[in-house]
Amino acid sequence: MSIITEITLIAVVVSIACALPGVFLVLRGTTMVSDAITHTVLLGIVIAFFVTRDLNSPLLLVGATLTGVFTVWAIEALQRTKLLGDDAAIGVVFPLFFSVAIILITRYTGDIHLDQDTVLMGELAFAPFRRLTIFGVDVGARAFVTMLVILFINAGFIGLFYKELKVTTFDAAFAAAIGFSPALIYYGLMTLVSLTAVGAYDSVGSILVVGFMVGPGLTAYLLTHELKKMIGLAVLFASINSIIGVRLAFALDSSIAGMIAVVTGTVCLIAFLFSPKKGLIKNTLTRRREREAFDRKINEIN
Amino acid sequence: MWNQILTLFSDYTFQIVALGTGFLGLLSGVIGTFATLKKESLLGDALSHSALPGIGIGFLLVQSKELIVLLAGAAISGLIATGLIHLMSRKTSIKFDNALSLILSSFFGLGLVIMTHIQGSSNAQQAGLDSFIFGQASAMLIRDVRLIAIVAVIILLLVCLFWKEFKLFTFDPDFGRTLGFSERVVALTMSTMIVLTIILGLESVGVILVSALLIGPAVAARQWSNRLSVVVIMAGVIGFISGISGTLISSIGTRIPTGPSIVVVLSGFVLISLFFSPKRGIIAKQSAYRKQKKSIEQQLQVLKEGQGK
Amino acid sequence: MPQQTAIEIDQLTVAYDAKPVLWNTSLSFRAGKLTAIVGPNGAGKSTLIKTMLDFIKPVTGEIQYTVRGQSATYKEVKNHIAYVPQNSSVDWDFPATVLDVVLMGRYGKLGWFKRTGKKDRAIAKDMLNKVGMPSFANRQISQLSGGQRQRVFLARALAQEADIYMLDEPLAGVDIKTEGIIMDLLRELTRQNKTVIVVHHDLQTVEEYFDDVVFINQEALSSGPIAQVFTKENIDETYRQDRNLGEGEDA
Numbered sequence: 022m023s024i025i026t027e028i029t030l031i032a033v034v035v036s037i038a039c040a041l042p043g044v045f046l047v048l049r050g051t052t053m054v055s056d057a058i059t060h061t062v063l064l065g066i067v068i069a070f071f072v073t074r075d076l077n078s079p080l081l082l083v084g085a086t087l088t089g090v091f092t093v094w095a096i097e098a099l100q101r102t103k104l105l106g107d108d109a110a111i112g113v114v115f116p117l118f119f120s121v122a123i124i125l126i127t128r129y130t131g132d133i134h135l136d137q138d139t140v141l142m143g144e145l146a147f148a149p150f151r152r153l154t155i156f157g158v159d160v161g162a163r164a165f166v167t168m169l170v171i172l173f174i175n176a177g178f179i180g181l182f183y184k185e186l187k188v189t190t191f192d193a194a195f196a197a198a199i200g201f202s203p204a205l206i207y208y209g210l211m212t213l214v215s216l217t218a219v220g221a222y223d224s225v226g227s228i229l230v231v232g233f234m235v236g237p238g239l240t241a242y243l244l245t246h247e248l249k250k251m252i253g254l255a256v257l258f259a260s261i262n263s264i265i266g267v268r269l270a271f272a273l274d275s276s277i278a279g280m281i282a283v284v285t286g287t288v289c290l291i292a293f294l295f296s297p298k299k300g301l302i303k304n305t306l307t308r309r310r311e312r313e314a315f316d317r318k319i320n321e322i323n
Numbered sequence: 324m325w326n327q328i329l330t331l332f333s334d335y336t337f338q339i340v341a342l343g344t345g346f347l348g349l350l351s352g353v354i355g356t357f358a359t360l361k362k363e364s365l366l367g368d369a370l371s372h373s374a375l376p377g378i379g380i381g382f383l384l385v386q387s388k389e390l391i392v393l394l395a396g397a398a399i400s401g402l403i404a405t406g407l408i409h410l411m412s413r414k415t416s417i418k419f420d421n422a423l424s425l426i427l428s429s430f431f432g433l434g435l436v437i438m439t440h441i442q443g444s445s446n447a448q449q450a451g452l453d454s455f456i457f458g459q460a461s462a463m464l465i466r467d468v469r470l471i472a473i474v475a476v477i478i479l480l481l482v483c484l485f486w487k488e489f490k491l492f493t494f495d496p497d498f499g500r501t502l503g504f505s506e507r508v509v510a511l512t513m514s515t516m517i518v519l520t521i522i523l524g525l526e527s528v529g530v531i532l533v534s535a536l537l538i539g540p541a542v543a544a545r546q547w548s549n550r551l552s553v554v555v556i557m558a559g560v561i562g563f564i565s566g567i568s569g570t571l572i573s574s575i576g577t578r579i580p581t582g583p584s585i586v587v588v589l590s591g592f593v594l595i596s597l598f599f600s601p602k603r604g605i606i607a608k609q610s611a612y613r614k615q616k617k618s619i620e621q622q623l624q625v626l627k628e629g630q631g632k
Numbered sequence: 633m634p635q636q637t638a639i640e641i642d643q644l645t646v647a648y649d650a651k652p653v654l655w656n657t658s659l660s661f662r663a664g665k666l667t668a669i670v671g672p673n674g675a676g677k678s679t680l681i682k683t684m685l686d687f688i689k690p691v692t693g694e695i696q697y698t699v700r701g702q703s704a705t706y707k708e709v710k711n712h713i714a715y716v717p718q719n720s721s722v723d724w725d726f727p728a729t730v731l732d733v734v735l736m737g738r739y740g741k742l743g744w745f746k747r748t749g750k751k752d753r754a755i756a757k758d759m760l761n762k763v764g765m766p767s768f769a770n771r772q773i774s775q776l777s778g779g780q781r782q783r784v785f786l787a788r789a790l791a792q793e794a795d796i797y798m799l800d801e802p803l804a805g806v807d808i809k810t811e812g813i814i815m816d817l818l819r820e821l822t823r824q825n826k827t828v829i830v831v832h833h834d835l836q837t838v839e840e841y842f843d844d845v846v847f848i849n850q851e852a853l854s855s856g857p858i859a860q861v862f863t864k865e866n867i868d869e870t871y872r873q874d875r876n877l878g879e880g881e882d883a
Contacts, residue, residue, distance in 0.1 A: 048726060050418035053365055056427070060531070102605055104597055105542045108365040113542055116535030117590040120583030123457070128578045181745060188736050192722045198685050198715040199740030199792070228372070228531070229435075232428025239421050246772040248727045270436070279435030286429020293411055301414050416725040416774075612649060619652055619691060623645060626656055 027149040029267045031165045032281060035145075035221050036233055036259035038172035041179055042213045043234035044255050047242055048190050049207075053108065054096060056231040057115035058211065059218040061092040063227055064122035066219065071125075077163070082219055089215020090208065092118065145224050145267075145277035164224045171220045175213050179252070182206065187248060225278035236285035237262065243292040243299050262288055327575060337574055340460050340527075343468040344566035344585060347524055348536060350475045352562025353482060354520045355537030356544065356555045357513060360493050364541075365420075366405065368534035369427040371521050373404030375434025375530055378455050382441060390467070390526075393455075397522045404430050405514070431530070458529030460570060460581035471523050478516050482555075485512065490551055528582035536562065539589040546600035565589040637698055638663035638796055638827035639684065641852075644693030646676070646683050652691075653679045655851040662844055663698065664825040666818055668832040671848040672871055677831045678718075680848060681798050685715055699795050711740050714794035718801050719781045724774055731769040733784050734759055737791030752791075759787040764813055779810030786814055796827045804833060815841050838862060 046052045065088025069081040092114060099110035145164075153163040160166060179186065185206050189196040193203040218230050225233060241254035266281030273280070294301050331337050358364055374397035381396025382388065404426050411422035454462065482489065492509045517537070524533035544557035569585025576584075598605050639661040646654040654676045661667050669677045682688050684695055686706045699709045706713070714737070737759070738752040760766055763783040768776075776784065782802055789797055797818070803811050818828045822843070832838065838845055838858070845862050846855040847870040854866045 047418075047421050048723075050420045052424040053420045056368075056424050099597075102597065102608075104546060104603055104605070106359065106362045106364065108362060109359050109538050109542050112364050112368065112534060112538035113590070113593055116532050116539075116586045120532060120535075120586040120590075123583040124579055124587070127580050127583075128576075184739055184742070184747065185744065187728070187732075188739055191726045191728060191733070192717065192736070194687070194717040194721055195715060195736065195788075196739075197687060198710075198713070200710050201739070201744075228431050229428050231424045232432060235421055235424045235428070239417065239425055242727065243415070243417070246727050246774065247729065248732075251727050273436070273440060275437075276432075276435040276439040279432040279439065282428050282432025283436055286425060286432065289425055289429075290407075293415065293417070299415055301410070304415055615649075615651065616647070616691070619645065619647060623656060623692060627643075 024149055025267065025271060027162060027165075028145055028277065029264055031148050031162055031168070031224060032145055032263035032267050032277065033260045034165060034168045034172055035224050036237070036263040036281065037256050038168050038175055038217055039221060039230060039233035040237035040255045040259035041172070041175040041252070042210055042217060043236075043238040044241070044252050045179075045186055045190060045210055045238075046214065046234055047238035052231065052235045053111050054093060054211070055214045055218075055234055057096065057111050058089040058092050058215050059222075059227045059230040060115045061118035061122075062086070062089045062215055062219045062222065064088055064118045064125075066222065067122050067125045082167075082216070085219040086212060086215040088118070089218060090212050092215075093208065093211045144226075148224050151223075167220050168224070171217055175217065178209065178213055182209065186210070225281070229278050229282045232282040232285055233259070236282075236289050240285075240289040240292045243289075243296040246298065258285075258288060328571065331571065331574055336461075337570070339465055339468055340463045340574075340581070341567045341570045343463045343471055344460055344527055344570045344581065345563045346468070346471045346475050346566070347527060348540070348562030348564070348566030348585070348589075349559045350471070350478060350562070351520050351524060351533075351536040352540035352544070352558035352560070353479065353555055354516050355539075355562075356541040356551075356558045357489055357493050358517055359538055359541035359545075360551075364534070364538045365423060366408070367517060367521055367537045369408060369423050370401040370405055370518060371525060371530045371533045372427045373430030373434075374398070374401040374522060374525060375431055375455065376400050376437055378525075379434055379437030379441060383437070390470070394522050394525075397455075397525060398518050400430065401518055401521065402514075405518075454529075455525050456530050457580065458525070458527050458532065458582035460527040460573075463527055467526065474519055474523060478519065481512065481516065485509065489513065493551070528585065532582045532586050535586045535589065536565075539586070539593050540565070543589075543592040543596040546596040546603050561589070561592050565592060636663040637661065639829075640696040640698070641684075642694045642696070644683065644695065645691045646679055646688055646693075647691050648679075648688075653850065654683070654690075654848075657693070657848075657852040659846055659852040659855045661827060661829055661846075663827050664822055665843040666822050666828045666830070666841070667844040667846060668830050668838050668842040669846045669848055670832055670835065670838060670870070675849040675870075677848055678800055681715075681800055681829070681831060684798065685713070697796070709796075711792075712795040714789040714792040714797045716785045716789045716797070716799040716802055718804065719778070719785055724776070724781065726773065728773050729769065730760065730765065730771050730773060730776070730784050731756055733773055734787045734791050737788040740792060755793070756787070756791050759790040760784075762790060762817060763787045777807070779806040782806045783810055783813060786817060790817070794826070797821060797829065799828070799830045801831050801833060835867065 046055050062085045065085030066081060068088070069084030070076060072084070073080045075081070095114050096110050099105065099113065100107050105113065148164040149162045151163045152159050153161060153166045185201050189201055189203040189206045196203050214234070217234070218227065221230050221233070237255040237258040238251070240258045241251040244254055245251050262285045263281050266284040267277055269284065270277040270280035292300065297303055355364070355367070358367060377396035377398065377400030378393045380400070381393045385392050408419070408422045408426050411417045412419040488509045492513065520537070521533050524536055528536060540558035540562040541554070543561050544554045547557060548554050565585050565588045569588045570581055572588065573579040573581040573584040596604070601607055637660045641657060641659050644654060644657045645652060657680070669680060671677050679688065683690055684706070695706065697704050697706060697709045699712045731753070734756040735748050735752060738748055738755065742748065757766070757769060760769055763786055765780065765783055765787070768780070773781070773784065786802065789799070802814055806814070818830070821828050830842070832842070839862055842858060844855065844857055847853040847861070847866050849870050853870050854861050
């Protein structure tokens, strides 16, 4: 397998794993909370590293994921005090966690194989070289295997709790009345978001992850009115975006994850402009037509 | 320890950096109060992230690290991003948060693409554009501080001049319009000021943390007063102190980056204010809650006894 | 026929952040009747419903349900209670069809994990017929008018096949046609001996539409059959501006 094929494969798996929970983040409109998570899991990674002394330990994955969940709890606790705006609560929590993480990394940078650049921006180009060996057998690139497992976990969760995710997202009060706790489902979803962010940090970095989560879902949201189709389209766009992104990045010799984020944004903007269902042009035309029809009616009356 | 601090204060480099970050904290405290009260604080986050491609393109155009050009590029791309976010969330059913995070990450991605491309070409070392992502306060020069000071004075003067308008605009845009103030001019002035503040902060605190400087002082100050003027002044002071103490800590300690250290100090202010503010604070509220609950229970008891008779 | 009670509320006090919203309220809802909860804004009407649905834990007091002759708590009869929230509380841009939303009415009976089946679809379609929207099954919910949204919500509640129905302002902002359809259906439900409780804002139509009325303003002021309770004195008492909490007014 050529390097570029392998990188493409990893990129596609990472993108799909991110896009799946992303669909429900988009529907909830809580994507900035996930942006905060993607920053704060860094603190979890650093602390877990101090404990395990091994960047490849599964404990690191668990520890860092818990930090993400803790972030969600901290933001909600702050929001509940009503002492500050909902968005300000997000803006207070994540810079603190993130700063502590950066300070720890910088101070102990000598003994950690973690440096700011990789953590924040990731580097897909190196992903094929970090191999995962089990009992001495090379089973594939570490990022590929990890993210494939996370992809299956995400898909499994959505498959299992599809109905619950749907009803709690659409109408939380009703869902609570019929016995599906919206908080439980929300924390479940946010646990997956944290897990995915942790898994993806070394390939795409903690800042771009949120784009990988939101972009495909938002593009799909603009193109369909059906939840199942939206999930399918999000997966499709996640794959297309990464394939194009990897090619372009190689052509221009630039950051691969960055390029995928650019392609993701561009594709979403195109959908925003031209979507036949909810696009800007369609909306503007409809509004103009309605106004003309209204004017005509007024004229007829006069 | 004290000697160390004293020598530090007479150290020229430290003076420069501390003055720079202090002014920056002051400025973002003041401006951030308006942004945070208008509930647009996360817009600052998007703005700072999306400034990155502008910096890269600015560098590509002049092929040198000319600060003014880079900052102009940052401002332009930040404004384009803000415009896109507003367009997406206002004209279609896209939610504000979704537009924000999409634009934030795509622009940041574009910034990375341009920077990695520049690094791939010959004058990579000279570029040193990385510093914009994490901020590099220690590299601050006297001309940077001068720039910050000049902009700070202009912006603070504008705040004094437009005080009434900003106040109206922050709390009730409709009210401002009915009184005949041109809302657009005020809004534009305000956005420009926010953009300028963020751009100035990029070099020293970096793309990721600069928004914290806008939000933190405002949130902390808000807990101590209900009057806008008091909040604005307090936010400025908290920002100033955080800037200087953050720089101090990072100079005394070994290998502590300035930007994050400022944010940690600032977060200290925020947490103390949230917990200990005598009127609104979490602890004060808890005890008021307990008192209220007791009084409800007592009144219920009285009611029940009355019914029993 | 003996007087049957569907819900018995005993000395209920509810507080948000230790600020009492409902004060020492005792009242009962008759089974098989159509009851309106009436009161000014901020009187605690929605709070009462939400407490009955176990969203809010009361400071003191008890709520006893009687379903099919059995006394029980909310948790035990959850699947026998249908709830229609205010339709402004959801995101109508959510990607779902009308049938999808009505099908959600079946979720409670299915419990966790299980998917909806053919039978559920048949019931959902049937309920869409009842609210006069049979051709809307595959329509996107974003395309509905206010009245149609409310009818879809009602169809969803009907699909729950419950014994007690609680509706929060179902007639707010709907057209005359929808109002008629909704009230006819609710009337039909009471004929099947189901209990229907409606938070209602329009005093003009109370007498015409309902059997019983509950006047509420931070406490239950009076409740019972329209003929006895819907009097000018009670209305004035409920809408008095200077009502103060905790004075222990006699109902």
